[in-house]
Amino acid sequence: MTGLAVSQPVLVVEGLRTEFATGEGHPMVAVDGLSLYVRRGETLCIVGESGCGKSLTALSILRLLPRPYGRIGAGRVLLDGQDLVQVTEAEMRAVRGRAISMIFQEPMSSLNPVITIGRQIAETVMVHEGLDWADCMDRALAMLRQVRIPEPERRLQEYPHQLSGGMRQRVTIAMALACRPRLLLADEPTTALDVTIQAQILDLIRDLQAKTGTAVVLITHDLGVVAEMAERVLVMYAGTKVEEAGVEELFDNPTHPYTRGLMAAMPHLGGAGGGRRRLHEIEGVVPSLMARPAGCAFAPRCELATERCRREAPPLVGIGGTHSVACWVTAGEGVLA
């Protein structure tokens, strides 16, 4: 790591609460008191199952919450020290696509279906760099080369539907990194892709990140992608952070019962060993936002739950180094042992 890499974080989120207004006065809280940070050149993975609030966290950072009901109820989103929650909408537009870029699971959602690939990239470059059109098209071509799209001259003239899913995702990555953003938010960028294409895209993100020093927040539900990509990991459950650690520490010492359950439930290559075996099950299902239990949200599914867990939500506590966990029972294991 260079001196820069251990400098100030690019992004610091403090106590983010994202909520939806409901008819009945009480808002529905989707992200509850979430804090995170990511440094230059670093990859933070946010992992958790469907509905735990991963996408809303990213959308909150960009202030792109679904209207009219979604809103940031509390917290700060500091980009190099500037609180994005407080800036004007005009200032925010300048941040999006320039200081912070985002790529989504479905690349079609960030591409315009009726404009050629070349024009879309060139327009992005033009808006942010103010070059003339010919230079912008040259840049577009260079970028398609950089993301290793075959026959880039031809692809410039084509429309999004003429590209495969993997090529489309490469185009959105090219566009997202065109302006060398300080922060890239990637929300399940490979979930819709085949594994060989996923491997290409993950390699690409890693290579481009090494060149540009962009900080990356990578959202995924796949612990394998975490193992491939992360420097640090944040595990979410039902809108809150339940565990955070460096990636090796997390895989060596998963501590929250949910994290442990996820790791054991995941079928991974070679995991079957000699014969077919049962997978570890986490009983029950993720609670809905409307019916989040009092106390620890994981309690109804947790084998270790105690009375206290059902009454009182566990705070996030440090358990050594940068490893922290929110659990009444397992956070103390190390101390007791």
Next chain:
Amino acid sequence: MTPVLDVAGLVKHYPLSAAWFGRARGQVRAVDGVSFAIGEGETLGLVGESGCGKSTVGKAVLKLIEPSAGSIRLNGEDITALKPAAMVAHRRRMQVIFQDPYSSLNPRMTAGNIVAEPLINFGIGNRAEQQERVAALFGRVGLRPDQRDNYPHEFSGGQRQRLGIARALALGPSLIIGDEPVSALDVSVQAQVINLMMDLQEEYRLSYLFIAHDLGVVEHISHRVAVMYLGKIVEVAPRAALFEAPRHPYTEALLAAVPVSHPRQRRRRLVLKGDVPSPINPPSGCRFHTRCPIAVERCRSEEPLLVADTDGHAAACHLREPAR
């Protein structure tokens, strides 16, 4: 012993509508000569990338589409040319579970009726017996009896998949085709459904054709695994052989692309270049030659055959033929 399912030389070509390709007529060679068999109580995993023809194989076996060529035998009986009326008796023995529990269940039927429907259609038992069977099936797949009156939208994804499984089991089938049955589920719920499918298999000696793109899942549930590429099976082998000693370069590449399970295993890996070619004009010779890292001249012109060794491990590759 007669296999439960025996597929030989299955071909399915879809004609291209003129609107797609101007005047140039052609066809999508979705499945292009596929053969495999599944024994009693056995799971054959069928893997491959999007568009390689997995679902088309499943649909042809279920006779939801008409094959262009080849034969399908169920418990020894050729069902390839059977008309719908004659198929009725066989439908009981072969059931399907789809990926998307949301769209494969009738939203206007109660859960209980969804499971009872096949019994009613086949006139099995009287009303009371049907209700009893439904209650037993609910219990078996881990749904509460009182959930019989609920509608599909009131269930979670995993519960809907359990409902689909209960329905598939209603008629006591010998073969279940699962087309990505756990792909849409979260990891924790996916584990529940995989375990359930494995338990039911033991209990009822079920045979599964398990279609999936997740190699980890396939390794867990399968006894044997077939790998498809562009409409063909390129390798088929007992599970351990396929995962520990793959012979086809495409299988190797697929395995290499799977994310590691621990960050200390990160490595520079072989990443396949390019995309899967179109099944409309598949490459000549070996269909994998445009992406194969070890292709030689011969691969462009001559199609490799699927050659099995004595352990039933077969691969279609000129350079990886079994030692004699």
